[in-house]
Amino acid sequence: MAIEQKFSDLINADLDGEISAAEKAELQAFLDENAEGQALHDELASLYSTLEAVEQEEPPTFMRHIIMNSVPPARDTEESPGFLQILLATPALKYAATFAAGVVLALSIVNSDQISNQAFDSVTGLVGTVADPVQANLESSFALNEPDIAGTVSLRSAGSLLILDFDLVSTDYIEIEAAYSDRTIWFNGFAQLESDDTTVSAETGLVRLGMEGKRRYAVYLQNQGGRETTVNLSFKVDGDVVHESELDYAPTD
Protein backbone atom coordinates (compact mmCIF):
# COMPACT_ATOMS: atom_id res chain seq x y z
CA MET A 1 0.00 0.00 0.00
CA ALA A 2 1.41 3.36 -1.03
CA ILE A 3 2.15 5.90 1.65
CA GLU A 4 -0.10 8.90 1.54
CA GLN A 5 1.74 11.89 0.01
CA LYS A 6 1.10 13.96 3.09
CA PHE A 7 3.05 11.55 5.29
CA SER A 8 5.76 11.07 2.73
CA ASP A 9 6.20 14.86 2.78
CA LEU A 10 6.25 14.87 6.58
CA ILE A 11 8.92 12.16 6.67
CA ASN A 12 11.16 14.21 4.40
CA ALA A 13 10.44 17.40 6.31
CA ASP A 14 11.22 15.64 9.57
CA LEU A 15 14.61 14.48 8.34
CA ASP A 16 15.26 17.95 6.89
CA GLY A 17 14.54 19.48 10.28
CA GLU A 18 11.75 21.52 8.78
CA ILE A 19 8.76 20.17 10.66
CA SER A 20 6.59 21.86 13.27
CA ALA A 21 5.85 20.31 16.65
CA ALA A 22 2.27 19.57 15.63
CA GLU A 23 3.39 17.96 12.38
CA LYS A 24 6.00 15.96 14.24
CA ALA A 25 3.38 14.58 16.61
CA GLU A 26 1.11 13.72 13.70
CA LEU A 27 3.97 11.98 11.91
CA GLN A 28 4.96 10.02 14.99
CA ALA A 29 1.43 8.78 15.44
CA PHE A 30 1.41 7.66 11.83
CA LEU A 31 4.78 5.91 12.08
CA ASP A 32 3.72 4.08 15.24
CA GLU A 33 0.96 2.40 13.35
CA ASN A 34 2.40 2.11 9.86
CA ALA A 35 5.31 -0.24 9.26
CA GLU A 36 5.69 0.85 5.65
CA GLY A 37 5.95 4.47 6.71
CA GLN A 38 8.51 3.58 9.35
CA ALA A 39 10.51 1.63 6.78
CA LEU A 40 10.57 4.64 4.45
CA HIS A 41 11.64 6.86 7.34
CA ASP A 42 14.46 4.44 8.17
CA GLU A 43 15.60 4.19 4.56
CA LEU A 44 15.72 7.93 4.13
CA ALA A 45 17.48 8.35 7.47
CA SER A 46 20.08 5.90 6.23
CA LEU A 47 20.48 7.93 3.04
CA TYR A 48 20.96 11.07 5.12
CA SER A 49 23.65 9.34 7.15
CA THR A 50 25.43 8.27 3.99
CA LEU A 51 25.36 11.80 2.60
CA GLU A 52 26.58 13.22 5.88
CA ALA A 53 29.49 10.78 5.84
CA VAL A 54 30.83 12.36 2.65
CA GLU A 55 33.74 14.57 3.59
CA GLN A 56 34.22 18.01 2.15
CA GLU A 57 36.94 18.30 -0.46
CA GLU A 58 39.79 20.67 0.33
CA PRO A 59 40.33 23.23 -2.43
CA PRO A 60 43.82 23.26 -4.00
CA THR A 61 46.19 25.25 -1.82
CA PHE A 62 47.25 27.56 -4.62
CA MET A 63 43.74 28.38 -5.82
CA ARG A 64 43.39 31.33 -3.47
CA HIS A 65 46.58 32.85 -4.84
CA ILE A 66 45.40 32.46 -8.38
CA ILE A 67 42.11 34.14 -7.61
CA MET A 68 43.63 36.96 -5.59
CA ASN A 69 46.25 37.60 -8.22
CA SER A 70 43.59 37.66 -10.90
CA VAL A 71 41.59 40.49 -9.40
CA PRO A 72 42.66 44.07 -9.98
CA PRO A 73 44.72 45.77 -7.30
CA ALA A 74 42.94 48.01 -4.85
CA ARG A 75 42.46 51.48 -6.21
CA ASP A 76 43.29 53.21 -2.98
CA THR A 77 46.27 51.12 -1.95
CA GLU A 78 49.45 53.07 -1.94
CA GLU A 79 52.34 50.91 -3.01
CA SER A 80 55.61 51.48 -1.25
CA PRO A 81 58.44 51.98 -3.70
CA GLY A 82 60.44 48.84 -4.21
CA PHE A 83 64.14 48.52 -4.52
CA LEU A 84 64.04 48.51 -8.28
CA GLN A 85 61.76 51.50 -8.46
CA ILE A 86 64.19 53.47 -6.38
CA LEU A 87 67.15 52.15 -8.28
CA LEU A 88 65.85 52.81 -11.73
CA ALA A 89 63.08 55.30 -11.05
CA THR A 90 60.85 53.38 -13.40
CA PRO A 91 57.06 53.19 -13.25
CA ALA A 92 55.47 50.57 -11.07
CA LEU A 93 55.48 47.11 -12.45
CA LYS A 94 52.36 46.02 -14.20
CA TYR A 95 51.13 42.65 -15.08
CA ALA A 96 52.10 41.45 -18.48
CA ALA A 97 48.92 40.51 -20.21
CA THR A 98 50.44 38.41 -22.88
CA PHE A 99 52.58 36.04 -20.92
CA ALA A 100 52.24 32.64 -22.49
CA ALA A 101 52.42 29.43 -20.58
CA GLY A 102 53.78 27.81 -23.68
CA VAL A 103 56.92 29.85 -23.38
CA VAL A 104 57.52 28.46 -19.95
CA LEU A 105 56.75 24.96 -21.03
CA ALA A 106 59.01 25.23 -24.04
CA LEU A 107 61.84 26.54 -21.96
CA SER A 108 61.39 24.11 -19.15
CA ILE A 109 63.14 20.82 -18.91
CA VAL A 110 61.93 18.61 -16.16
CA ASN A 111 63.30 15.23 -15.37
CA SER A 112 60.76 12.53 -15.67
CA ASP A 113 61.13 11.55 -12.04
CA GLN A 114 59.96 14.98 -11.03
CA ILE A 115 56.81 15.19 -13.05
CA SER A 116 53.61 14.72 -11.17
CA ASN A 117 50.00 15.19 -12.07
CA GLN A 118 50.14 18.56 -10.41
CA ALA A 119 53.43 19.82 -11.70
CA PHE A 120 52.51 21.50 -14.92
CA ASP A 121 48.81 21.78 -14.41
CA SER A 122 49.70 24.61 -12.14
CA VAL A 123 51.84 26.46 -14.62
CA THR A 124 48.88 27.37 -16.74
CA GLY A 125 46.92 28.38 -13.70
CA LEU A 126 49.68 30.54 -12.40
CA VAL A 127 50.20 32.50 -15.57
CA GLY A 128 49.69 36.13 -14.83
CA THR A 129 50.33 35.67 -11.17
CA VAL A 130 53.58 36.42 -9.55
CA ALA A 131 55.02 37.63 -6.33
CA ASP A 132 53.41 39.55 -3.50
CA PRO A 133 51.06 36.62 -3.04
CA VAL A 134 48.27 37.23 -0.67
CA GLN A 135 48.45 35.28 2.57
CA ALA A 136 51.93 34.08 1.80
CA ASN A 137 54.25 34.25 4.72
CA LEU A 138 57.64 35.80 4.23
CA GLU A 139 60.11 33.16 5.36
CA SER A 140 63.45 34.72 4.51
CA SER A 141 64.99 37.16 2.08
CA PHE A 142 68.22 38.83 1.10
CA ALA A 143 69.34 41.85 -0.84
CA LEU A 144 71.96 41.92 -3.55
CA ASN A 145 74.11 44.91 -4.25
CA GLU A 146 76.76 43.64 -6.62
CA PRO A 147 78.25 45.56 -9.56
CA ASP A 148 76.40 43.29 -11.99
CA ILE A 149 73.16 42.61 -10.19
CA ALA A 150 71.07 44.23 -7.49
CA GLY A 151 67.69 43.78 -5.91
CA THR A 152 65.97 41.41 -3.52
CA VAL A 153 65.06 37.74 -3.48
CA SER A 154 62.62 36.38 -0.93
CA LEU A 155 61.14 33.04 -0.04
CA ARG A 156 57.46 32.94 0.88
CA SER A 157 55.23 30.07 1.88
CA ALA A 158 51.56 29.41 1.47
CA GLY A 159 50.36 26.00 2.49
CA SER A 160 52.49 23.52 0.63
CA LEU A 161 53.67 26.12 -1.85
CA LEU A 162 57.06 27.76 -1.60
CA ILE A 163 57.41 30.90 -3.67
CA LEU A 164 60.77 32.32 -4.68
CA ASP A 165 60.16 35.97 -5.43
CA PHE A 166 62.83 37.66 -7.56
CA ASP A 167 62.92 41.43 -7.88
CA LEU A 168 66.18 42.13 -9.69
CA VAL A 169 68.05 44.30 -12.12
CA SER A 170 71.23 43.32 -13.91
CA THR A 171 73.60 45.07 -16.27
CA ASP A 172 74.42 41.91 -18.22
CA TYR A 173 73.00 38.45 -18.73
CA ILE A 174 72.83 36.66 -15.37
CA GLU A 175 72.42 32.97 -14.68
CA ILE A 176 70.74 32.03 -11.44
CA GLU A 177 70.63 28.58 -9.91
CA ALA A 178 68.18 27.76 -7.13
CA ALA A 179 69.12 24.40 -5.64
CA TYR A 180 67.30 22.40 -2.99
CA SER A 181 68.29 18.99 -1.74
CA ASP A 182 64.88 17.72 -0.62
CA ARG A 183 63.71 15.40 -3.40
CA THR A 184 60.10 15.62 -2.24
CA ILE A 185 60.02 19.22 -3.47
CA TRP A 186 59.24 19.78 -7.10
CA PHE A 187 59.08 22.72 -9.46
CA ASN A 188 55.46 23.72 -9.77
CA GLY A 189 55.32 26.81 -11.89
CA PHE A 190 56.75 30.11 -12.97
CA ALA A 191 55.29 33.50 -13.62
CA GLN A 192 56.72 36.88 -14.47
CA LEU A 193 55.66 40.46 -14.77
CA GLU A 194 56.00 42.88 -17.63
CA SER A 195 58.28 40.76 -19.77
CA ASP A 196 58.46 37.26 -21.10
CA ASP A 197 62.12 36.75 -21.73
CA THR A 198 63.36 35.39 -18.45
CA THR A 199 64.30 31.80 -19.17
CA VAL A 200 63.60 28.97 -16.79
CA SER A 201 64.41 25.30 -16.72
CA ALA A 202 64.01 22.79 -13.97
CA GLU A 203 65.32 19.42 -13.01
CA THR A 204 65.26 17.45 -9.83
CA GLY A 205 66.47 19.68 -7.03
CA LEU A 206 67.42 22.57 -9.26
CA VAL A 207 65.80 25.48 -11.08
CA ARG A 208 67.91 27.53 -13.51
CA LEU A 209 66.98 31.02 -14.54
CA GLY A 210 68.43 33.43 -17.06
CA MET A 211 67.72 37.15 -17.11
CA GLU A 212 68.98 40.51 -18.15
CA GLY A 213 67.76 43.98 -17.26
CA LYS A 214 64.96 44.71 -14.83
CA ARG A 215 62.90 41.66 -14.02
CA ARG A 216 60.25 40.61 -11.56
CA TYR A 217 59.27 36.96 -11.47
CA ALA A 218 58.37 34.09 -9.17
CA VAL A 219 59.23 30.41 -9.07
CA TYR A 220 56.72 28.12 -7.41
CA LEU A 221 57.86 24.98 -5.66
CA GLN A 222 55.58 22.33 -4.28
CA ASN A 223 56.72 21.29 -0.83
CA GLN A 224 54.16 18.56 -0.38
CA GLY A 225 55.61 17.27 2.85
CA GLY A 226 55.86 20.75 4.32
CA ARG A 227 59.38 19.98 5.43
CA GLU A 228 62.05 22.36 6.58
CA THR A 229 64.32 23.16 3.69
CA THR A 230 66.98 25.49 2.39
CA VAL A 231 67.23 26.90 -1.11
CA ASN A 232 70.76 27.76 -2.16
CA LEU A 233 70.98 30.54 -4.72
CA SER A 234 73.93 31.17 -6.94
CA PHE A 235 74.27 34.15 -9.33
CA LYS A 236 76.68 33.86 -12.21
CA VAL A 237 78.03 36.22 -14.86
CA ASP A 238 79.94 34.55 -17.69
CA GLY A 239 80.18 31.43 -15.59
CA ASP A 240 81.72 33.22 -12.61
CA VAL A 241 79.81 33.24 -9.34
CA VAL A 242 79.19 36.84 -8.29
CA HIS A 243 76.89 36.17 -5.36
CA GLU A 244 75.67 33.25 -3.26
CA SER A 245 72.95 33.23 -0.62
CA GLU A 246 70.58 30.88 1.16
CA LEU A 247 66.89 31.13 1.82
CA ASP A 248 65.42 29.02 4.60
CA TYR A 249 61.97 27.66 5.18
CA ALA A 250 60.99 26.24 8.58
CA PRO A 251 57.39 25.11 9.09
CA THR A 252 55.61 26.51 12.10
CA ASP A 253 53.43 24.23 14.19
Place this chain on the structure above:
Amino acid sequence: MSKTDDTKLIERCVHGDREAFEALLVEYEKPVYNAAFRMLNNRDDARDVTQTVFLKVFQNFAQFDPSRRFFSWIYRITLNESINWLGKENRLEPLLHEAADDGKGPDEEVESDRVSAEVQAALMTLSTDYRTVVILKHFLGCSYVEISNILEIPEKTVKSRLYTARQQLRDALSGLN
Protein backbone atom coordinates in the same frame (compact mmCIF):
# COMPACT_ATOMS: atom_id res chain seq x y z
CA MET B 1 29.41 34.40 8.54
CA SER B 2 26.47 36.62 9.43
CA LYS B 3 24.57 38.70 6.94
CA THR B 4 25.90 41.84 8.63
CA ASP B 5 29.49 40.67 8.27
CA ASP B 6 28.97 39.79 4.64
CA THR B 7 27.31 43.10 3.92
CA LYS B 8 30.17 45.07 5.47
CA LEU B 9 32.71 43.12 3.48
CA ILE B 10 30.76 43.58 0.27
CA GLU B 11 30.54 47.34 0.82
CA ARG B 12 34.31 47.38 1.07
CA CYS B 13 34.66 45.12 -1.97
CA VAL B 14 32.58 47.52 -4.05
CA HIS B 15 35.34 50.05 -3.44
CA GLY B 16 38.01 47.62 -4.56
CA ASP B 17 39.15 46.49 -1.12
CA ARG B 18 41.16 43.32 -1.75
CA GLU B 19 41.38 42.40 1.92
CA ALA B 20 37.61 42.33 2.18
CA PHE B 21 37.42 40.25 -0.97
CA GLU B 22 39.95 37.84 0.42
CA ALA B 23 37.91 37.49 3.60
CA LEU B 24 34.93 36.46 1.48
CA LEU B 25 37.17 34.15 -0.52
CA VAL B 26 38.43 32.44 2.63
CA GLU B 27 34.87 32.01 3.86
CA TYR B 28 33.33 30.73 0.67
CA GLU B 29 36.05 29.07 -1.42
CA LYS B 30 35.49 25.67 0.17
CA PRO B 31 31.70 25.48 -0.25
CA VAL B 32 31.93 26.93 -3.75
CA TYR B 33 34.65 24.48 -4.74
CA ASN B 34 32.74 21.57 -3.22
CA ALA B 35 29.50 22.53 -4.93
CA ALA B 36 31.31 22.76 -8.25
CA PHE B 37 33.07 19.46 -7.66
CA ARG B 38 29.80 17.70 -6.81
CA MET B 39 28.20 19.15 -9.89
CA LEU B 40 31.07 18.37 -12.25
CA ASN B 41 32.78 15.37 -10.66
CA ASN B 42 36.15 16.70 -11.69
CA ARG B 43 38.58 18.58 -9.48
CA ASP B 44 40.30 20.53 -12.24
CA ASP B 45 36.96 21.67 -13.61
CA ALA B 46 35.80 22.55 -10.11
CA ARG B 47 38.92 24.64 -9.62
CA ASP B 48 38.37 26.48 -12.88
CA VAL B 49 34.72 27.09 -12.11
CA THR B 50 35.59 28.32 -8.62
CA GLN B 51 38.04 30.82 -10.05
CA THR B 52 35.48 32.00 -12.57
CA VAL B 53 32.86 32.37 -9.86
CA PHE B 54 35.02 34.56 -7.66
CA LEU B 55 36.15 36.70 -10.55
CA LYS B 56 32.53 37.21 -11.58
CA VAL B 57 31.65 38.05 -8.00
CA PHE B 58 34.47 40.59 -7.84
CA GLN B 59 33.47 42.17 -11.12
CA ASN B 60 29.80 42.36 -10.21
CA PHE B 61 29.71 43.47 -6.60
CA ALA B 62 27.92 46.62 -7.66
CA GLN B 63 25.05 44.49 -8.92
CA PHE B 64 24.64 42.57 -5.69
CA ASP B 65 21.30 43.18 -4.03
CA PRO B 66 22.11 43.83 -0.35
CA SER B 67 18.63 42.73 0.67
CA ARG B 68 19.67 39.21 -0.26
CA ARG B 69 22.15 36.96 1.44
CA PHE B 70 25.59 36.82 -0.14
CA PHE B 71 25.72 33.04 -0.04
CA SER B 72 22.51 32.87 -2.07
CA TRP B 73 24.12 34.99 -4.72
CA ILE B 74 27.45 33.18 -4.89
CA TYR B 75 25.87 29.72 -4.74
CA ARG B 76 23.55 30.65 -7.58
CA ILE B 77 26.51 31.85 -9.64
CA THR B 78 28.37 28.65 -8.79
CA LEU B 79 25.58 26.37 -9.87
CA ASN B 80 24.94 28.35 -13.04
CA GLU B 81 28.62 28.32 -13.92
CA SER B 82 28.79 24.60 -13.29
CA ILE B 83 25.77 23.94 -15.46
CA ASN B 84 27.21 26.20 -18.16
CA TRP B 85 30.48 24.31 -17.91
CA LEU B 86 28.72 20.99 -18.40
CA GLY B 87 26.86 22.37 -21.40
CA LYS B 88 29.82 24.18 -22.89
CA GLU B 89 32.11 21.24 -22.70
CA ASN B 90 29.38 18.81 -23.68
CA ARG B 91 31.42 16.44 -21.68
CA LEU B 92 30.60 12.94 -20.63
CA GLU B 93 30.21 12.86 -16.91
CA PRO B 94 32.66 10.35 -15.53
CA LEU B 95 31.44 8.04 -12.84
CA LEU B 96 34.85 7.18 -11.55
CA HIS B 97 36.00 8.97 -8.47
CA GLU B 98 39.32 10.73 -8.72
CA ALA B 99 41.97 9.67 -6.29
CA ALA B 100 42.67 12.25 -3.64
CA ASP B 101 45.72 12.69 -1.46
CA ASP B 102 44.21 14.09 1.68
CA GLY B 103 46.62 12.79 4.28
CA LYS B 104 44.31 10.16 5.78
CA GLY B 105 45.47 6.72 6.83
CA PRO B 106 44.95 3.84 4.43
CA ASP B 107 41.91 2.28 6.12
CA GLU B 108 40.22 5.58 6.85
CA GLU B 109 41.01 6.78 3.36
CA VAL B 110 39.65 3.67 1.73
CA GLU B 111 36.38 3.83 3.63
CA SER B 112 35.76 7.54 3.26
CA ASP B 113 36.80 7.45 -0.38
CA ARG B 114 34.48 4.53 -1.01
CA VAL B 115 31.53 6.38 0.48
CA SER B 116 32.41 9.56 -1.34
CA ALA B 117 32.86 7.72 -4.64
CA GLU B 118 29.56 5.90 -4.32
CA VAL B 119 27.65 9.02 -3.43
CA GLN B 120 29.32 10.94 -6.23
CA ALA B 121 28.52 8.20 -8.72
CA ALA B 122 24.92 8.20 -7.56
CA LEU B 123 24.78 11.99 -7.75
CA MET B 124 25.95 11.93 -11.33
CA THR B 125 22.99 9.76 -12.31
CA LEU B 126 20.65 12.61 -11.35
CA SER B 127 19.62 15.33 -13.75
CA THR B 128 21.17 18.71 -13.02
CA ASP B 129 17.88 19.98 -11.53
CA TYR B 130 17.82 17.19 -8.98
CA ARG B 131 21.56 17.21 -8.39
CA THR B 132 21.40 20.92 -7.69
CA VAL B 133 18.86 20.66 -4.90
CA VAL B 134 20.68 17.75 -3.30
CA ILE B 135 23.94 19.71 -3.30
CA LEU B 136 22.29 22.78 -1.84
CA LYS B 137 20.50 20.79 0.84
CA HIS B 138 23.01 18.14 1.80
CA PHE B 139 26.40 19.62 0.92
CA LEU B 140 25.77 23.32 1.50
CA GLY B 141 23.22 22.98 4.29
CA CYS B 142 20.59 25.27 2.82
CA SER B 143 16.99 25.31 4.03
CA TYR B 144 13.96 24.97 1.77
CA VAL B 145 13.49 28.74 1.77
CA GLU B 146 17.15 29.37 1.00
CA ILE B 147 17.12 26.88 -1.86
CA SER B 148 13.96 28.51 -3.14
CA ASN B 149 15.68 31.90 -3.10
CA ILE B 150 18.87 30.65 -4.71
CA LEU B 151 17.16 28.81 -7.53
CA GLU B 152 14.25 31.25 -7.74
CA ILE B 153 11.72 28.46 -7.73
CA PRO B 154 8.74 27.95 -5.39
CA GLU B 155 9.40 26.22 -2.08
CA LYS B 156 6.93 23.54 -3.07
CA THR B 157 9.04 22.77 -6.12
CA VAL B 158 12.13 22.54 -3.91
CA LYS B 159 10.46 19.93 -1.74
CA SER B 160 9.16 18.02 -4.72
CA ARG B 161 12.58 17.96 -6.39
CA LEU B 162 14.29 16.94 -3.18
CA TYR B 163 11.91 14.06 -2.58
CA THR B 164 12.31 12.74 -6.12
CA ALA B 165 16.06 13.25 -6.04
CA ARG B 166 16.34 11.26 -2.82
CA GLN B 167 14.34 8.41 -4.25
CA GLN B 168 16.62 8.34 -7.25
CA LEU B 169 19.70 8.60 -5.09
CA ARG B 170 18.51 5.77 -2.90
CA ASP B 171 17.89 3.59 -5.95
CA ALA B 172 21.24 4.50 -7.47
CA LEU B 173 23.09 3.72 -4.25
CA SER B 174 21.24 0.42 -3.92
CA GLY B 175 22.28 -0.43 -7.45
CA LEU B 176 25.91 0.39 -6.69
CA ASN B 177 25.87 -1.74 -3.57
